[in-house]
Amino acid sequence: MDLEYSEEYQAFRQEVVRFIADHRHLAPGNVARRPGEDVGISWQKLLIEHGYAARTVPAEYGGFGAEPDILKSHIIAEEFARAKVRPGHSGDNRLVPTLLELGTEAQKKQFIPPTIRGEMSWCQGYSEPGSGSDLASLGTRAEVDGDDFVINGQKIWTSGAKTADMMFCLVRTEPDAPKHQGISYLLFPMDTPGIDVRPLLQMTGDAHFNEVFFTDVRVPTSSIVGKRGEGWFVANATLKHERGGLGDPHAAEARFHEIVELMQHETVDGMRLMDHAVYRDRLLKLQARMLSMKFNGMRVLTHSSRGEEAGLPRWIVKLMGCELNHQMAAMAIDLLGELGILYDASPYLRDGGIWQHRYMLDLGLIIGGGTAQIQKNMIGERALGLPKEPKVEGA
Amino acid sequence: MEFSLTEEQRLLQDSVSRFLQAECPLARVREAAESGSTHVDNVWSGLTDLGIHGIVIPEEQGGVGLSLLEACLVAEALGNCVVPVPFVGSSVMAPIAILAAGTDAQKERFLPRIAAGQVVFGVGVTEQIGRRESEGISLQGSRLSGKAMFVLDGVDADQLIVADSSGALHIIDADARGVTTGKLKTIDRTRAVAEVLLNDVEAEVLPGSVGNRGPLESTIDAGRLILAADCLGASQNMLDQSVAYAKERRQFNRVIGSFQAVKHMCADMAAELEPCRALMWYSAHVYTAIPDEARLMACHAKAHLAEVGQQIARTSTEVHGGMGFTDLLGLHYWFKRIGFDRQLLGAPELVREEAARIQGWV
Known part of the structure; x- marks a missing residue:
């Protein structure tokens, strides 16, 4: 165990700290409290120039072109969070790594530079009404007609489809092949004729998700990433990146400190919530869980920095991280009691209603990107070696 | 790093x-x-x-x-x-x-x-954490009287270390005049705790602990970390036994580990336990390396392992079905070991309250 960073990394941390101090006046506001907000393009460009965004994307595709160094990336994330300055984004943390790994030279040149600068935004066309956890059963068809694919079908749960410039999309191109081998991965603009986006109002009152309908949508056959029928494997490279992005232990720690602050200021019957033993006990339970996940994250980070697979400590991050965040939001609402149900700019609303918003949104995160139950199947099967559920005859 | x-x-x-x-x-x-x-x-x-x-x-x-x-x-x-x-x-x-x-x-x-393994020490500090019954030891001159309960390793001990009511630590011979040691039977038959009655017993003080609770606290912190680690090991074994059993036991023509109901019980245990390992490493590391964090982290390790251990002890027993309940399988030895680790040197609620005090929240 060595919790100290070596001199090289300490010096790097100093550089990051100095950069933030010198340039924070150029950052667009503070760190977003709600995900999905856009970061100013000039800020993003400045960060790329200094290696604080798109750090490992090769320079020829508009990135900073550094060697991958997971500890440096971690230090950057830590310092921006500590300074409460908007960090850079990766363009799209699912698409960019996928293109770097599997895209053609032309695709990389065309899509990566504007994406990492934030000039081209993406949405993900995976889930369908009948294909959620069993994503590989998806039925949106793309048939070849001359130099085009012609797409017909429907996607759902498409985040940001209303504002995105482009979609990366899974479609069935080989209907006679086994389900995992009949899928292709396509990229196309959202203003292509025949695409109809309908917002899906969610329980928070926002419309983050959409339904997307395709009626004879023609895109060139060169829109494909990988070969025909290989889309499932291309997509899995992407899903791996998405799972890594959820359940950030630093976000959990920040949220925990917000609860501590809430308990030190909010009162009931004139008594600080922190002075109530029952609430305090619940707080301490959450603190232990939060710290466990933080240290688990450090353990995973050490494995990653050596290029090793972390195994079980990694497999549990999405399940446990999302659950922890949700439990913290639940506690904050209980701390507020009747005030905790206020919403929508009501008088007496605390913290802008963020806790109710998080409590609902986190449930969405527990479900999205592989439900908790799918996560448990993966932990059971891949980490513990338990057998898969037998296939049901005729299904 | x-x-x-x-x-x-x-x-x-x-x-x-x-x-x-x-x-x-x-x-x-x-x-x-x-x-x-x-x-x-x-x-x-x-x-x-x-x-x-x-x-x-x-x-x-x-x-x-x-x-x-x-x-x-x-x-x-x-x-x-x-x-x-x-x-x-x-x-x-x-x-x-x-x-x-x-x-x-x-x-x-x-x-x-x-x-050299030539002497066994029992350690009695329970009354400094949460007094039960009429525990407590008073000091008069260099002589101790009173009762220490749940003295760890006390049954097999040649020497005892006990804390007096001020928190100062003393060494006594287990067979000195005025010492009566009785075994307290617990659910866990793999470890021994004793009740020690002292009637005007000659004691040798550890001078650094007089007027300074530091030595008592660091002794308790170390004990808490050890019990937490014991619980981690016992819990891991119960998880491993559950997974092995779920891969082998067949019902409805399939191994029960292929049922999601059973698989998810195993996944839940693994998901709860694995972060405990990182918590344990960190907490034990700072005990020596970052003394400012030592007491808080010992509390968290102790209380959190107690909670996760309890959950695993019951879930593992359930995964084993009726067999889990038998003496034949012996799973209960781990179940009881975890139960012992949970209560000694402070049950979770008491330890969490201490963690709150350490952070200035009480």
């Missing part, structure tokens, strides 16, 4: 685990439990040969001079095999108390004998 065990630490844990698996299989545990022994001779002497009794004792006093993290790795191995042998009181808390508050002469006198 290396958040991991070193190669040496892994080798240490492996060699202790291999020794215990060979010398202390369940049949041996059962035999000891049925004969009422909590001090299996060949295990004690084997651990002596491995240097385990001197693990936290400096080399100058005959020990191997390792840190509490290594002691916790040993405790994890002991919990994993539910080993009936004194450890938490005798091999960790006692030497730490003597190191923290003893004179050079006391260190020279006791520590080499602990390291």
Whole structure:
């Protein structure tokens, strides 16, 4: 165990700290409290120039072109969070790594530079009404007609489809092949004729998700990433990146400190919530869980920095991280009691209603990107070696 | 930044685990439990040969001079095999108390004998955490009177360390005039706790603990970390047994581990337990490396492992169905070990309240 960073990394941390101090006046506001907000393009460009965004994307595709160094990336994330300055984004943390790994030279040149600068935004066309956890059963068809694919079908749960410039999309191109081998991965603009986006109002009152309908949508056959029928494997490279992005232990720690602050200021019957033993006990339970996940994250980070697979400590991050965040939001609402149900700019609303918003949104995160139950199947099967559920005859 | 065990630490844990698996299989545990022994001779002497009794004792006093993290790795191995042998009181808390508050002469006198496995120490500090019954020890001159309960490793002890009502620590001979030691039967038959009655007993104070609660606190912190590590090892074993059973037991023409109901119970146990390992490493590491965080992290490790251990003990028993409830399978030895670890040196609610006080929240 060595919790100290070596001199090289300490010096790097100093550089990051100095950069933030010198340039924070150029950052667009503070760190977003709600995900999905856009970061100013000039800020993003400045960060790329200094290696604080798109750090490992090769320079020829508009990135900073550094060697991958997971500890440096971690230090950057830590310092921006500590300074409460908007960090850079990766363009799209699912698409960019996928293109770097599997895209053609032309695709990389065309899509990566504007994406990492934030000039081209993406949405993900995976889930369908009948294909959620069993994503590989998806039925949106793309048939070849001359130099085009012609797409017909429907996607759902498409985040940001209303504002995105482009979609990366899974479609069935080989209907006679086994389900995992009949899928292709396509990229196309959202203003292509025949695409109809309908917002899906969610329980928070926002419309983050959409339904997307395709009626004879023609895109060139060169829109494909990988070969025909290989889309499932291309997509899995992407899903791996998405799972890594959820359940950030630093976000959990920040949220925990917000609860501590809430308990030190909010009162009931004139008594600080922190002075109530029952609430305090619940707080301490959450603190232990939060710290466990933080240290688990450090353990995973050490494995990653050596290029090793972390195994079980990694497999549990999405399940446990999302659950922890949700439990913290639940506690904050209980701390507020009747005030905790206020919403929508009501008088007496605390913290802008963020806790109710998080409590609902986190449930969405527990479900999205592989439900908790799918996560448990993966932990059971891949980490513990338990057998898969037998296939049901005729299904 | 290396958040991991070193190669040496892994080798240490492996060699202790291999020794215990060979010398202390369940049949041996059962035999000891049925004969009422909590001090299996060949295990004690084997651990002596491995240097385990001197693990936290400096080399100058005959020990191997390792840190509490290594002691916790040993405790994890002991919990994993539910080993009936004194450890938490005798091999960790006692030497730490003597190191923290003893004179050079006391260190020279006791520590080499602990390291050599020649003496067993019992440690009684429960009344300083949460008094029950009419516990409590008072000091008059250099003589002690009163009652210490739940004295760890106290049944097999030659020497005892007890705390008086001010928190000062004293060494007494277990067979000195005025000392009456009785075994308290607990659910866990692999470890011994004693009730010690003192009637005007001649005691030898550890001078560094007079008017200074530091030595008492660091002794309790070390004990909490050891019990947490023991619980981690025992819980891991219950998880491993559950997974093995779920892969083997067949019902409805399939192994039960292929049912999501059972698979998810196993996944839940693994998902809860794995972060505990990182918590344990961090907490044991800061005990030595970052003293400012030591007390808080010992509380968190103790309380959180207690909660996760309890959940695993019941879930694992359920995964085993009716077999889990039998004596035949022996799963209950781990179940009970976890139950013991949970209550000793502070049940979770008390320990969490202490963690709140440490952070200035009370």
